[in-house]
Amino acid sequence: MTQVAVLGGGVGGLSAAHELAERGVDVSLFEARARFGGKARSMPIDGEGTLHGEHGFRFFPAFYRHVVDTMARIPDGNGTVADNLVPTSETLIAGISRPDRLGETGTPTTVREWFQRLQPAFADDLPRRDVRFLLERLCYLLTACRKRRETELEAMSWWEFVDAEHRSPEFRDRLAYATQSLVALRPQVGSARTIGTIYLQLLFGQLDPTRPAERVLNGPTNDVWIDPWIDRLTELGVDLHAATPVADLTLDGDRVSTAVLEDGRTVAADEFVLAVPVHVAPEFVTPSLARAAPALAGIDRLDTAWMNGIQFYLDDDVELTRGHQVYTESPWALTSISQRQFWDVAAIDRRAPDQVEGVLSVIASEWDTPGVVYEKSARNCTREEIAEEIWTQVQSHLNTNGTRLPEDALVEWFLDPALVETESGVENRSPLLINTAGSLRHRPPADTAVENLSIAGDYVRTNTDLASMESAAEAGRRAANAILERHGYDDPARIWELQEPAVFEPFKRQDRLRYRLGLPHPAKVTHSLRSLPRAVRRSV
CATH class of the missing domain: 1.10.405 (Guanine Nucleotide Dissociation Inhibitor; domain 1)
Structure with a gap:
């Protein structure tokens, strides 16, 4: 039986382990944190059985095919984890100086x-x-x-x-x-x-x-996705090791011979899957590994940014919109979801103190622009200041036309623990891969030139090319397929291409020529539709 060591228990590593284990491969998985799931995991605030906080809310647009397909193969009660995805119906475009707008997210006819x-x-x-x-x-x-x-x-x-x-x-x-x-x-x-x-x-x-245009989960991520996934992997025979960080890979010629754990132990296997985050991966790319697999040498040139979340626990179920809220005049580029509208009531009641009735989950995407309270960028604030700043920015949008979010509604908050205070503000110990122009050449393939090493992370070349659960899930499948092909398995994991309307295919063929x-492309230097082919204008 082929033995595979998966190094990293985020969505990429779990996806690779899932695909391999379903096909009878012997898989051991090693995760540095105490909980599996990577950035997708949820975390108990005060120990097991308490309210959960998260890196940020989960969001599943229609083009997420790989991660949803995997969820549909994870049993949960009488159904599957995919049954825990619920559609949104509208997005609130909230402003301060401009009127609010509602955008529908249902499928038009x-x-x-x-x-x-x-x-x-x-x-x-x-x-x-x-x-x-x-x-x-x-x-x-x-x-x-x-x-x-x-x-x-x-x-x-x-x-x-x-x-x-x-x-x-x-x-x-x-x-x-x-x-x-x-x-x-x-x-x-x-x-x-x-x-x-x-x-x-x-x-x-x-x-x-x-498929719905976008969906969210109906409960805390670990409750309705990650924990059932771990149960399924256990059933499939995956040997799971939490709180077991990997420190190094040992090369023997053009092969990885062992993985060295942080405590000094070594792990031998026929195949290795490196599924650590993008900011950790360069630590494994030694000069010898870069020589053996040149495509890995560019990982340290990939850029990261901050995109972290905070959960506000409220004494009332604040119903905003059945979908996202986008705060258009927020200097920190905030978005949120009022979770209680989607969660099963029991998801809160079985964990929350009596006074908590709602959860507003907010993500901040801009960490370098001064805020409105302390006039400092988010990265230069303390954790307390970040919480107050985000709460104020959200309130200023939601309370412009009446009070939707009262000041005294706040019971407690939970800020992503990856944000650790320093003397000058906070540092982010879990930054997010960010796409930059020209970065495609630095993204490695899942199948490396090292004959028994594959990569499973959202920085791998995928169809999505985006830091996301979907890209990580696809990368995990590609890593698994590389192993399956090398060992003669004839049932590869499915990979989906991004779909665009077929009506444009003739024009793509013409442009290929x-x-x-x-x-140049016919529209390269134009500033109106008049210069486009007539058939294209008609399609618009």
Whole structure:
């Protein structure tokens, strides 16, 4: 029997272990933390059986296929973990100086309704020339061939691609930053290829009648996903080791011979899967490993950013919207979910003190801009100051037109413990991979040149190319497939491509020819739809 050691128990490592164990592979998994799940895990605040806090709320848009498929294979009660996903129906676009807007997230029934879904991002006062220009940019993306995307569009930022510096302030505020609110993408530095692709996937998710546009979990993450997953892996025979950090890999020629644990013990196996986070992975890429697998040498050039969450426990179930809240004038780029609207009542009642009736989970995506209370960036605040600042920014948005979030509603808060106080503020011990223009060349494949080493993390080359549970799950499958192929298994884990409307395929084929001939895309230097092919204009 093939023996595999998986080093890291986040979504990538757990996914690799799951795929391998289902096919009869002997798997041992080693996780540095006391709890499995990585950034997706939830954590008891005051010991087991108490309220759970999280790194940030979970979000499952329609294009998440790999992680949801895995969830559908994890038993939970009379169903599966996938049954714990519940759809949202609307997003609150909350402002201070501008009126609130509601954006529907349900599946539209006509193309007209689909385009109407864009209105919350555009806003009523967005100049028509900006709307026209955006549609042109989206058509450019939809008609560009893969090679052009991976070269020309990969090399430029989304900010440059949408000409943000020369657009209206409303365009920059409400559209250029649209993806930053929900996923770890920075418009000024993220590649036009990745941000544009994900932006389109979020839009196309509303067109697919087979899956909700976006879903969230109906309880704390460990309760309704990670714990049942660990139970399933145990049933499959996976040998799980929590609180067991790995310190090093020992090479013997072009093979990994052992993994060295932090306590000095060694682990031997036929295959190794490195599934540690992106900020930890460079510690394993020694000069000898980089020589054996040159594609790993660029991992330390991948950038990270901060995207951390805080949970506010309330004395009332504050019903905001059945979906996300986006705080458009928050200097810290806040988004939230009022969890009680989605959670089973028992999810709170069996853990919470009597006075807690609701949970508002907030994520801060911008940590370098001064706040409104202490006029310091988030990274320069104490944990107490961060909590007060975020609470104030949320209240200023929700209470502009009446009081939705009373000051005395707050019972307790829980800030991501990865934020550790220093003399100058906080340091983040769990930063998030962030896409940057040109970074694709630094992302390694799951199957390395070392004959028995695979990589499973959201920094692996995947179809999503995005720091997310989905990318980690896909990377875990790719790592498992590399092992399965080497050892003669004929049942690989399924990999899904990102789907775009078939109507644009003829234009992609045409652009593939233009690219081979060294010709630019027809929309490269245009500023209106008039220069696009007539058939493309009709499709818009």
